[in-house]
Amino acid sequence: MRGRALVLDRTQGNCLICHQLPEPNEPFQGTIGPDLAGVASRLDMGQLRLRLVDASLLNPRTVMPPYFRNQGLRDVAPAFRDRPALTAQEIEDVVTYLASLRTP
Ligand code: HEC
Numbered sequence: 577m578r579g580r581a582l583v584l585d586r587t588q589g590n591c592l593i594c595h596q597l598p599e600p601n602e603p604f605q606g607t608i609g610p611d612l613a614g615v616a617s618r619l620d621m622g623q624l625r626l627r628l629v630d631a632s633l634l635n636p637r638t639v640m641p642p643y644f645r646n647q648g649l650r651d652v653a654p655a656f657r658d659r660p661a662l663t664a665q666e667i668e669d670v671v672t673y674l675a676s677l678r679t680p
Pocket of ligand 1: 589592615628639640
């Protein structure tokens with residue numbers, strides 16, 4: 577699944593630096609953000625999308641990077657300057673993957 581690949585890719589989403597996921601084979605999972613196992617049981621697709629696009633809309637002091645914003649970015653690598661970290665299609669792919677993470 578493309579969304580899963582983006583989430584696990586340490587050069588793209590790099591979500592695991594802050595989050596845990598139900599991926600037992602992935603080393604070094606972070607604990608800065610909430611565990612994303614079962615996140616789809618808490619949040620619907622619109623809520624997931626909003627958090628990915630720009631989590632600072634909900635929490636101005638969030639440390640989660642905005643994945644679909646290109647204004648007001650600070651401390652970004654030159655390759656990411658003036659462009660969103662993920663494309664609109666990639667955001668949808670990640671939302672689809674997250675929406676599959678339901679608590680059993
Ligand atoms: C630098 C750390 C960091 C990175 C990288 C990061 N996040 Fe987050 N994320 C957080 C924090 C912290 C929160 C808790 C809410 C807040 O503080 O804004 C959060 C909240 C969330 C939530 C809401 C979870 C809930 O239960 O309410 C989702 C969904 C989420 N992140 C998905 C992702 C995805 C997918 C990626 C990668 C594309 C990602 N995050 C990358 C730090 C991060």
